[in-house]
Amino acid sequence: MPKKTRKTCRGLLLTLFGLMIFGQAAEPVAAGERQDSYNYSAWGKAVPAPAAYEATQLINGSEFGGTAFKEPSDLQVAEDGRVYVLDSGNNRIVILDDKFKPLHVIDGFKREGQADGFENPQGFYVTEDGQMFIADTGHARVVHLDAKGELVKIVEKPQSELLAADFQFKPLKVVVDPSDRIYVMAEGVFDGFMEFGSDGVFTSFIGANRVEVDPAEYLWKRLATREQRSRMVMFTPTEFTGFDIDDEGFIYAASASRNGEPIKKLNAQGADILRRQGYYRPQGDMLYDNAKGPSRLIDIDVGDSDMYSVLDAKTGRVFTYNGDGYLLYVFGERGNRLGQFDTPVAIERSGERMLVLDRALGEITQFDVTAYGSTLNEATRSYYIGDEERAAELFQQTAALNANLDYAYAGIGKALLRQDDYAQSAEYFKRSMDKDGYSKAFLLHRKELMRQHFSWIMTTLLLGAAVLAVVHFARKRKGRAVYARIK
Amino acid sequence: MLASSRQAIRHPLHVIFHPFEGFWELKYEHHPKTIRNTALVILALLAITTVLKAQYSGFLVNLNNPNELNSLMEIVYVLVPVVFWCTANWSLTTLMDGEGKFSEIFASTCFALVPLIVIQFPWIWLSQGISLEETSFYHFFNALAAAWSLYLLFVGNMTVHQFTPGKTLLTMFLTVVAMGFMAFLCLLFFSLIQQITSFVYTIYQELVLRG
Numbered sequence: 226m227p228k229k230t231r232k233t234c235r236g237l238l239l240t241l242f243g244l245m246i247f248g249q250a251a252e253p254v255a256a257g258e259r260q261d262s263y264n265y266s267a268w269g270k271a272v273p274a275p276a277a278y279e280a281t282q283l284i285n286g287s288e289f290g291g292t293a294f295k296e297p298s299d300l301q302v303a304e305d306g307r308v309y310v311l312d313s314g315n316n317r318i319v320i321l322d323d324k325f326k327p328l329h330v331i332d333g334f335k336r337e338g339q340a341d342g343f344e345n346p347q348g349f350y351v352t353e354d355g356q357m358f359i360a361d362t363g364h365a366r367v368v369h370l371d372a373k374g375e376l377v378k379i380v381e382k383p384q385s386e387l388l389a390a391d392f393q394f395k396p397l398k399v400v401v402d403p404s405d406r407i408y409v410m411a412e413g414v415f416d417g418f419m420e421f422g423s424d425g426v427f428t429s430f431i432g433a434n435r436v437e438v439d440p441a442e443y444l445w446k447r448l449a450t451r452e453q454r455s456r457m458v459m460f461t462p463t464e465f466t467g468f469d470i471d472d473e474g475f476i477y478a479a480s481a482s483r484n485g486e487p488i489k490k491l492n493a494q495g496a497d498i499l500r501r502q503g504y505y506r507p508q509g510d511m512l513y514d515n516a517k518g519p520s521r522l523i524d525i526d527v528g529d530s531d532m533y534s535v536l537d538a539k540t541g542r543v544f545t546y547n548g549d550g551y552l553l554y555v556f557g558e559r560g561n562r563l564g565q566f567d568t569p570v571a572i573e574r575s576g577e578r579m580l581v582l583d584r585a586l587g588e589i590t591q592f593d594v595t596a597y598g599s600t601l602n603e604a605t606r607s608y609y610i611g612d613e614e615r616a617a618e619l620f621q622q623t624a625a626l627n628a629n630l631d632y633a634y635a636g637i638g639k640a641l642l643r644q645d646d647y648a649q650s651a652e653y654f655k656r657s658m659d660k661d662g663y664s665k666a667f668l669l670h671r672k673e674l675m676r677q678h679f680s681w682i683m684t685t686l687l688l689g690a691a692v693l694a695v696v697h698f699a700r701k702r703k704g705r706a707v708y709a710r711i712k
Numbered sequence: 713m714l715a716s717s718r719q720a721i722r723h724p725l726h727v728i729f730h731p732f733e734g735f736w737e738l739k740y741e742h743h744p745k746t747i748r749n750t751a752l753v754i755l756a757l758l759a760i761t762t763v764l765k766a767q768y769s770g771f772l773v774n775l776n777n778p779n780e781l782n783s784l785m786e787i788v789y790v791l792v793p794v795v796f797w798c799t800a801n802w803s804l805t806t807l808m809d810g811e812g813k814f815s816e817i818f819a820s821t822c823f824a825l826v827p828l829i830v831i832q833f834p835w836i837w838l839s840q841g842i843s844l845e846e847t848s849f850y851h852f853f854n855a856l857a858a859a860w861s862l863y864l865l866f867v868g869n870m871t872v873h874q875f876t877p878g879k880t881l882l883t884m885f886l887t888v889v890a891m892g893f894m895a896f897l898c899l900l901f902f903s904l905i906q907q908i909t910s911f912v913y914t915i916y917q918e919l920v921l922r923g
Contacts, residue, residue, distance in 0.1 A: 660772055664772060667843060671843075
């Protein structure tokens with residue numbers, strides 16, 4: 226058989242095999258995918274992992290005869306799969322269908338009968354019913370348009386005693402919660418997000434980051450004179466870089482925080498309620514060289530089942546975590562090939578696809594889920610809804626594809642625990658370094674063992690005690706006898 | 713022979729429960745050779761316990777990555793501090809009018825480590841059968857062993873050098889400082905040696921490749 230034919234045959238076989246196993250999944254990329262991704266093991270080491278997503282397509286807006294994107298800065302996907310692109314350089318919003326065919330272009334609106342437009346808008350949010358909230362940065366306002374592009378209201382610079390007199394309102398990103406409250410991330414605001422009521426009136430700030438002080442810099446400041454100090458940079462809290470909102474109205478926020486928490490989940494009171502039960506806290510890359518520094522997270526996207534992905538602008542990597550804070554998979558990088566970015570700015574989920582927007586290249590990269598990624602996603606979903614049996618089955622498959630994913634073993638352990646197979650369960654928890662789970666399974670296992678072997682354990686103990694007593698007694702008597710003889 | 717070997721086992725156990733009497737006997741009454749041998753055995757046992765602990769402690773209390781465990785390094789982590797401590801202590805106490813000889817310092821230090829073996833060894837195996845809540849017992853007993861050993865080290869030092877308690881504390885503190893100095897000097901020494909060897913090697917290579 227010629228080499229080429231053999232190769233094709235093998236490819237066909239692999240595809241068939243992939244279809245057989247994953248036939249029911251929503252057309253994942255064929256099995257036998259690249260193995261060049263990585264994950265962090267429970268010991269904090271970078272270990273190889275199969276790719277969970279693969280780049281398949283590049284979209285720059287001109288595919289169907291439209292104008293190419295120019296410095297686009299935000300991207301969103303509606304429930305029905307329509308893709309909204311905020312084309313900042315062209316001051317417009319482009320609405321594409323799920324095949325990226327342009328449907329509409331919104332480059333302005335009518336305000337009291339007069340045409341009005343956007344200027345360098347940096348962020349926007351599209352609600353489930355298609356209403357758009359645009360952070361019109363250049364005009365210092367947030368514009369609310371309905372699904373047809375008609376103006377509903379405009380939120381301008383708020384008047385409040387909470388704000389300084391010379392406050393400049395520069396909205397960068399905006400999200401809207403299910404009860405129509407508007408949250409705005411504005412430039413130069415260190416007090417958190419600005420919260421506006423559904424009527425567009427400013428209410429308060431929520432979720433401020435804490436000030437982070439570098440000890441060395443603090444020392445310098447203590448030593449400096451007042452004049453010197455006034456010329457130094459002030460200690461200010463880290464600004465947020467991107468945010469998203471989930472179905473329940475919790476805000477997921479990313480910031481370029483070095484020492485604090487770069488990812489936060491904020492409730493209505495602004496308290497951070499992100500679960501950090503994973504092997505280490507969600508922060509992007511865990512290992513990095515000191516010259517480059519840690520990840521600089523620029524955008525965050527929440528998916529279903531509490532999964533969320535963050536985009537690292539420094540390395541161009543996308544990190545996806547589950548609701549407990551375990552890192553599931555990593556994909557993307559900086560570079561010039563398909564699946565690599567120059568200046569990634571936004572990430573968005575569209576069903577099983579992931580879209581990453583690159584500002585400098587003006588391109589959307591579409592990533593399709595691979596068999597591995599889809600199994601892992603499905604496992605996470607099953608686990609989230611409490612179907613531990615199915616989750617365990619899927620985690621089993623995931624572990625077969627990637628033995629390095631320590632987290633998967635805990636999922637199997639949990640199902641085994643429920644099936645009363647305590648010894649096995651403890652073993653799996655051990656493999657995933659899950660101490661709580663291990664302890665739970667082990668206690669039950671210990672109890673079981675004790676019950677089973679109670680009779681002979683107790684017999685041995687009693688017999689032992691009896692033997693000891695007899696020996697002791699005999700010695701005492703012997704001692705007394707010797708003593709008596711001496712006497 | 714039987715009597716002396718029996719004594720060699722009994723004496724350390726006597727020391728840990730009756731330190732003042734035990735260390736006195738160690739210095740003035742027992743045969744130095746027996747004491748030295750016992751001390752060496754204790755040190756060996758401690759090294760073995762440390763290795764076993766790193767390898768076989770229960771999952772819930774074992775923080776070592778089994779893939780990176782090196783028994784030789786574990787042994788070094790036991791031996792080097794003991795040797796450093798004894799050397800530093802001896803160097804200091806000769807200047808501070810201590811009465812202890814090096815062999816006595818070494819023996820008393822080793823005898824003070826007995827609680828670490830006696831407590832830690834059974835806990836290696838016990839820790840395999842405990843739950844997460846019960847690990848506090850494990851940590852408590854480990855802390856107890858450390859505190860006990862420290863106390864014995866103090867008494868041993870005091871008896872061997874015939875110091876007052878205050879002076880013993882001062883000596884112990886200074887010994888730790890001296891250990892730091894020694895570690896620094898060792899590092900300096902090794903790094904210099906490394907530089908010199910690499911320099912010599914470079915010259916050798918230069919000659920060989922040109923010639």
